Amino acid sequence: MNTSTSTNKLLTDKQFVRISSIAFDKWGLSLGEKKVQLVSTRVSKYLRTSRFSGVDAYLDYIEQEATPADLLELFDLLSTNVTSFFREIEHFNYLEREFYTSLARGNTTRPGKRIRIWSAACSTGPEPYSMAIQALECLPQLDKWDFKILGTDLANSAVEKARSGIYPAAMLENMPKELLAKYFEPQGSGEDLAYRVNDRVRSLVTIGQLNLMDEWPFRGRFDVVFCRNVMIYFDKPTKDRLVNRICDVLQPGGVLAVGSAESAGNASQELRTVQPSVYVK
Ligand SMILES: C[S@@+](CC[C@H](N)C(=O)[O-])C[C@H]1O[C@@H](n2cnc3c(N)ncnc32)[C@H](O)[C@@H]1O
Missing domain, CATH: 3.40.50.150 (Vaccinia Virus protein VP39)
Structure with missing residues (x-):
């Protein structure tokens, strides 16, 4: 699948694979292809106001020198927090x-x-x-x-x-x-x-x-x-x-x-x- 087409060039396949592998190693998350759009949108929105020049620069940083706080910031971008009182x-x-x-x-x-x-x-x-x-x-x-x-x-x-x-x-x-x-x-x-x-x-x-x-x-x-x-x-x-x-x-x-x-x-x-x-x- 070419994710770069389906996500308006927000994330390439390779970038999505890099994010998925961090998510799995650090937090056990299996992102799966259904999450491509969601992850793309959230990461792009985050990068618009960040100091990074683009997705690759951000991922290089995360893979090589991220602090625990940086990783938590990425986790926040990936997690889904839907919940309610007396759910189920x-x-x-x-x-x-x-x-x-x-x-x-x-x-x-x-x-x-x-x-x-x-x-x-x-x-x-x-x-x-x-x-x-x-x-x-x-x-x-x-x-x-x-x-x-x-x-x-x-x-x-x-x-x-x-x-x-x-x-x-x-x-x-x-x-x-x-x-x-x-x-x-x-x-x-x-x-x-x-x-x-x-x-x-x-x-x-x-x-x-x-x-x-x-x-x-x-x-x-x-x-x-x-x-x-x-x-x-x-x-x-x-x-x-x-x-x-x-x-x-x-x-x-x-x-x-x-x-x-x-x-x-x-x-x-x-x-x-x-x-x-x-x-x-
Ligand atoms: C959909 S919410 C479920 C909330 C609540 N348990 C409920 O059923 O309404 C899923 C939560 O799991 C958390 N989560 C996902 N992976 C996690 C991990 N590795 N460690 C701790 N929390 C995690 C997310 O941050 C998110 O808040």
Whole structure:
């Protein structure tokens, strides 16, 4: 395929191959030809205001002398951060039915009532904040638990937005009114109306920056891991390795949810499918 024709000469085939190989080596991303247009547009837009004379000069720099910050800037250009509150509600329904009901009944042997949840590749944060809202709704005595949610993503812009916890009103359109009133504070008005996740919700969530392909700094294990709508960007060996690593950081009996269009397949013998795209270790 001649990408230079299909992308109005924004990126040549060779340049796209160079970017794809960086994306795969550093972040596990398999860009595939469907991404040519998107990558071309974003890289060209970035280069218009950069100090580089063109795509080749930029790629030479990235390949030979890029700092971690330069690489993160490129990752931001390549990543897709689409997300929403209570996305793929069937995963939240599973947690309510199976996980929180059992905790609320006191069916737990967890030492120190410790619960740890990881929203891996959380993008701008609606996923971990939805998890926190659900926990507050499902466990009336949440204060008595040592309960923490970690949300991580690699993209600078996503992590920054997740840390701010501020979302345009359009992202909250489907939030039930009583939850909106209970867990969000309005900011601004008219077209600038936004909502900030309130302190009660934020106190349960820590946002961190993490490349899923790197070493993970976790000391304890997780009771629940959501790793959703990110594996679609990985090839099978990368996805299988990731599923196995997640399995290693899950408690026995812990829950893993992947995106509803994804599957943990048979990557790990230790995972049992409990509903489509939900697994228990
Ligand atoms: C489509 S969003 C999914 C967000 C959320 N999990 C959901 O389902 O709504 C995919 C996220 O994966 C992140 N991502 C992609 N590759 C990654 C990697 N190697 N390490 C960490 N995050 C990554 C992107 O930055 C992006 O925010």
